[in-house]
Amino acid sequence: MSLSDPVLANDVLAQLFTEARTHVQWQDRAVSDEQLQALYELAKWGPTSMNCFPMRLKFIKSPAAKARLVPLLAEGNQAKTEAAPVTIIVASDHAFHERLPVLFPAAPAARDMFAGDQALRDATAFRNSSLQAAYLIMAVRALGLDAGPMSGFDAQKVDQEFFAGTECRTNLLINVGYGVAEKLYPRGPRPGFDEVAEIL
């Protein structure tokens, strides 16, 4: 790619980065299962370490599933999640190494390395499912939808409710739909380059 890849146009950069916002109020407009599958088909290509791919997803869409999730959220997150067409539960599978022989056959010893080192496995699962959550957020925007990521919820209860009997641990939630731009708060400031970065 690269040599032939252009800098993306300003309207594309606006949609993905410079004008994109975290939404908290949602239009009454559905998101289809086909859109959710398209979302996965984009986000899955984002890179993870040794292609370990620890992200596991529950797309909470039906009223019955919403009713299981909403009471487990921080109070400030309940109304907006109730109103969102879809809420994605992004979890980390801490048994991700069992799939490495298929996902990363180039390193046959990788499965056993992770099997024998719980701390490394936990850090790898958490880091890489977080990377994958960000790819999801960017893919939501790339598909013309809006995202509202959240980390205020009772993680243990969400794990019990949606991932019992597995080694999956809920990492964060992402509301998805078509936001109401008029209801946005003012945008938070970001640090200047020199406050957090340095060229050496």
Added chain:
Amino acid sequence: MSLSDPVLANDVLAQLFTEARTHVQWQDRAVSDEQLQALYELAKWGPTSMNCFPMRLKFIKSPAAKARLVPLLAEGNQAKTEAAPVTIIVASDHAFHERLPVLFPAAPAARDMFAGDQALRDATAFRNSSLQAAYLIMAVRALGLDAGPMSGFDAQKVDQEFFAGTECRTNLLINVGYGVAEKLYPRGPRPGFDEVAEIL
């Protein structure tokens, strides 16, 4: 945005997701300081929890800085990092809460909440700097550059060398430049939707 936001064109989706690759060999073609600043100016807009923004960056570009970093990497990562025009050290500042009064004035109690809960602070720093690393990777691609993220290095030594006297901990590294497409390995497989996701 949303209602007026289109699904991005296929060539854009290819550059960001479907055809983008992790590069391991690099053309002898420089990346300017202006490109690195443009990269930050895009990635900084990706959302973090309570706008906590724990990401701290060192852009390793000069031969002197490269010579400090390369010996601290896993052997398999040394040659490609030596050859990359720039290597970004992405760290998590575990004292990120000190900036919350400026970054998230809507919640005046947030600084003290994090100050009193080290486990919450550590998880928040790690999760959100990982999200921000993924925004960086997507921004690299949006600017027509290639990325090569890595997690094989001696994190304690990198911390000592580049972040002594701070609460910053190195999370991952990203080589940046113009990749050599002919030198790519075959692409790793990804799980099918039904293997890792469910619509409820």
